[in-house]
């Protein structure tokens with residue numbers, strides 16, 4: 048009986064995660080939530096609201112560089128409908144979209160490099176550039192809430 052329940056819940060969990068993995072909108076939104084969780088605490092340190100911790104900041108910056116490679120593959124054709132903040136321009140202006148991604152990835156790579164050095168005076172402008180790359184893309188390609 049207990050084993051039966053266990054197997055049933057395992058089967059349910061497996062089918063749920065499969066259904067979830069098949070939804071590209073949820074997948075990319077999930078990655079952007081991770082963006083927020085990573086970028087937010089970095090911003091607090093840069094602003095001096097929380098104490099700057101070199102190792103912690105560098106870890107977050109490395110993670111940000113890593114996830115800056117991930118959301119874009121989930122912007123598959125036809126996924127501009129429904130509960131998404133993605134504008135149709137993502138698909139109608141692919142060159143501009145790619146340019147935004149490239150600029151953003153260059154900025155996160157640069158920040159990760161500088162963050163490893165621990166030089167807060169250099170980190171601040173590099174962090175600002177990443178923030179601008181988020182905003183620049185959102186301004187063109189993300190619907191206002």
Ligand code: HEC
Pocket residue numbers: 072075076077079080082083086130131132133134144147148151177178180181182184185188189
């Ligand atoms: C190249 C374009 C681009 C860049 C760069 C970008 N975003 Fe986004 N972001 C989007 C788009 C498009 C969406 C809407 C996705 C959807 O709803 O399908 C989005 C959605 C989000 C969301 C909402 C996720 C949710 O819960 O629905 C957050 C938070 C977010 N971005 C944070 C960031 C942060 C922080 C950065 C920079 C560190 C960043 N983004 C950089 C395009 C971008």
